[in-house]
Amino acid sequence: xxxxxxxxxxxxxxxxxxxxxxxxxxxxxxxxxxxxxxxxxxxxxxxxxxxxxxxxxxxxxxxxxxxxxxxxxxxxxxxxxxxxxxxxxxxxxxxxxxxxxxxxxxxxxxxxxxxxxxxxxxxxxxxxxxxxxxxxxxxxxxxxxxxxxxxxxxxxxxxxxxxxxx
Amino acid sequence: xxxxxxxxxxxxxxxxxxxxxxxxxxxxxxxxxxxxxxxxxxxxxxxxxxxxxxxxxxxxxxxxxxxxxxxxxxxxxxxxxxxxxxxxxxxxxxxxxxxxxxxxxxxxxxxxxxxxxxxxxxxxxxxxxxxxxxxxxxxxxxxxxxxxxxxxxxxxxxxxxxxxxxxxxxxxxxxxxxxxxxxxxxxxxxxxxxxxxxxxxxxxxxxxxxxxxxxxxxxxxxxxxxxxxxxxxxxxxxxxxxxxxxxxxxxxxxxxxxxxxxxxxxxxxxxxxxxxxxxxxxxxxxxxxxxxxxxxxxxxxxxxxxxxxxxxxxxxxxxxxxxxxxxxxxxxxxxxxxxxxxxxxxxxxxxxxxxxxxxxxxxxxxxxxxxxxxxxxxxxxxxxxxxxxxxxxxxxxxxxxxxxxxxxxxxxxxxxxxxxxxxxxxxxxxxxxxxxxxxxxxxxxxxxxxxxxxxxxxxxxxxxxxxxxxxxxxxxxxxxxxxxxxxxxxxxxxxxxxxxxxxxxxxxxxxxxxxxxxxxxxxxxxxxxxxxxxxxxxxxxxxxxxxxxxxxxxxxxxxxxxxxxxxxxxxx
Numbered sequence: 001x002x003x004x005x006x007x008x009x010x011x012x013x014x015x016x017x018x019x020x021x022x023x024x025x026x027x028x029x030x031x032x033x034x035x036x037x038x039x040x041x042x043x044x045x046x047x048x049x050x051x052x053x054x055x056x057x058x059x060x061x062x063x064x065x066x067x068x069x070x071x072x073x074x075x076x077x078x079x080x081x082x083x084x085x086x087x088x089x090x091x092x093x094x095x096x097x098x099x100x101x102x103x104x105x106x107x108x109x110x111x112x113x114x115x116x117x118x119x120x121x122x123x124x125x126x127x128x129x130x131x132x133x134x135x136x137x138x139x140x141x142x143x144x145x146x147x148x149x150x151x152x153x154x155x156x157x158x159x160x161x162x163x164x165x166x
Numbered sequence: 167x168x169x170x171x172x173x174x175x176x177x178x179x180x181x182x183x184x185x186x187x188x189x190x191x192x193x194x195x196x197x198x199x200x201x202x203x204x205x206x207x208x209x210x211x212x213x214x215x216x217x218x219x220x221x222x223x224x225x226x227x228x229x230x231x232x233x234x235x236x237x238x239x240x241x242x243x244x245x246x247x248x249x250x251x252x253x254x255x256x257x258x259x260x261x262x263x264x265x266x267x268x269x270x271x272x273x274x275x276x277x278x279x280x281x282x283x284x285x286x287x288x289x290x291x292x293x294x295x296x297x298x299x300x301x302x303x304x305x306x307x308x309x310x311x312x313x314x315x316x317x318x319x320x321x322x323x324x325x326x327x328x329x330x331x332x333x334x335x336x337x338x339x340x341x342x343x344x345x346x347x348x349x350x351x352x353x354x355x356x357x358x359x360x361x362x363x364x365x366x367x368x369x370x371x372x373x374x375x376x377x378x379x380x381x382x383x384x385x386x387x388x389x390x391x392x393x394x395x396x397x398x399x400x401x402x403x404x405x406x407x408x409x410x411x412x413x414x415x416x417x418x419x420x421x422x423x424x425x426x427x428x429x430x431x432x433x434x435x436x437x438x439x440x441x442x443x444x445x446x447x448x449x450x451x452x453x454x455x456x457x458x459x460x461x462x463x464x465x466x467x468x469x470x471x472x473x474x475x476x477x478x479x480x481x482x483x484x485x486x487x488x489x490x491x492x493x494x495x496x497x498x499x500x501x502x503x504x505x506x507x508x509x510x511x512x513x514x515x516x517x518x519x520x521x522x523x524x525x526x527x528x529x530x531x532x533x534x535x536x537x538x539x540x541x542x543x544x545x546x547x548x549x550x551x552x553x554x555x556x557x558x559x560x561x562x563x564x565x566x567x568x569x570x571x572x573x574x575x576x577x578x579x580x581x582x583x584x585x586x587x588x589x590x591x592x593x594x595x596x597x598x599x600x601x602x603x604x605x606x607x608x609x610x611x612x613x614x615x616x617x618x619x620x621x622x623x624x625x626x627x628x629x630x631x632x633x634x635x636x637x638x639x640x641x642x643x644x645x646x647x648x649x650x651x652x653x654x655x656x657x658x659x660x661x662x663x664x665x666x667x668x669x670x671x672x673x674x675x676x677x678x679x680x681x682x683x684x685x686x687x688x689x690x691x692x693x694x695x696x697x698x699x700x701x702x703x704x705x706x707x708x709x710x711x712x713x714x715x716x717x718x719x720x721x722x723x724x725x726x727x728x729x730x731x732x733x734x735x736x737x738x
Binding site: 012013016017020021024028058061062065066068069071072073074166 | 284285288289292293296313347348349350471472473475476477480
């Protein structure tokens, strides 16, 4: 069976410990978790979590059921089931010595990235997009120039007027 | 009414109608204990170890259907209770566990008797709370009882720091009558379309069987199950946890299924074309190897917990809802239905089952001059007339009891099925006896299990609990020894319980009566004498054949059709 990648959005009660319940669930049941991001929403009593996981259809179904079973889970949506937009943000620190600076600047432009910090020897580049686009940027940077990569993990939202709200 | 945090805790228990709190005091709960002292509505039962408190509350819950309550202090109080909490969690028992915690300003500083109780218990509770504000105590306790006892029940821990129960801080008290939670709303009814589909399919079946479990007991579905089984005429088998939900002495009952289930039950599972699973979770001790599980069956599964559905075995017709309401709908639909079960098919199915039953798979040597454990259980049944609450520890004695004591009512067979906790039986029996003071309550145990919570004999003395302990003493951890005999060429590595106490003297030292029974001929008389002592705790040390094994047995990783019947009766 194929291990498809799923992006699951969860509205959680903004309670202390809610995050550890989710993390604990994944480790206790041996589900794999590629990334997890969480932050409060416009309603301060709710947090929104986006998690990326992969597994067979049966496993994904169990993951969703187990997440729903958590008392702190208010609502859940598997974004991968319909049209949706996925975005991840990355900040990447690059060694930018004289000879490389122009090429790196050009690469940033091609990817519509922004250089947000500059020193004589380095750039920090900010880039937003799907996870695969971020991967592509990393691949495009010449070996040995990457100092540090910071990625937020993907977040996502459905297309169209309907939303994951209460 | 203005109350302190500690008084609010106790008042909330009163408002919740709590009869008994099983607990053990300590620093972090002293304010609460002081509030308990100043009232007499909620009765506190002082156990001798926090594990006992949790099991006693659990036993009370299993025997009544009400939420069990226990109260322990921070740190070791809470960690000692964890085994009991996990036991309740695995068997979905409604329980509220109040734990003391160090004061909020010192949480996280490794203070005296501090542990992260919420963190430690998270994987073995339905939910837990840390109450950091006195104004949240009442509402949190209400939520705890609501969560613990609704939907698929389970234990809920409420961790209360000492300063939150400060006797110098009083606030107005209000206990919410009802509570609604936007993030928690268990199913109230099954989907009628699915139920109709299930009934249609059931009535088409040629070789149907009901497979029922603890969910029927927990969901008060017993009466409706009986009606449905009678209305259809189908055979029924049950898991360890569901025994008694359907009368075990009834002809349609095939006995328990699974690893130590009967031949007829397991063969029916293997050959069935229609499995009607009610309040079960397809546990590995029941299914055996999943690839061999019910190879010919369409599977209907009724459960209140959606995550139980298709967790290990993919089902064809899932119905999410409380078993009582779904079974009620099913009974009605079966009775209204134009179709009736296929009489001829059912008759030949029953003929096949009777053939299997004819194997008499539970037969044992009745002429032995040693007491066979099976005989001890059968005698217990005879002496008590079947009217008994029987708690159990874990091991061979548990399986023998499940096989040889036919329970005809739910909530009579009380054991740790999921977690398999040795030491459960005695403290659980205390909760059962308190819930039913006039009923006969016994704990069947082994000499290994009983020693794990033996200290609770003191609690039994303090509260005059006339429990009867039926100890099947074989000098081994019987089930461990059995596996070592089968799978480790009889290398009995550390399964021999050397240096056992004199249980008669031990019981007497706690102020109880004790008897040692060594000959089959003495069994009945001794048991009658013991159960005749209505107001005394009696410890029956029954010396049984040390080498007896539990049969039938399906080895781990085998299918239902691959049973061992006994050394002399291997199946082809």
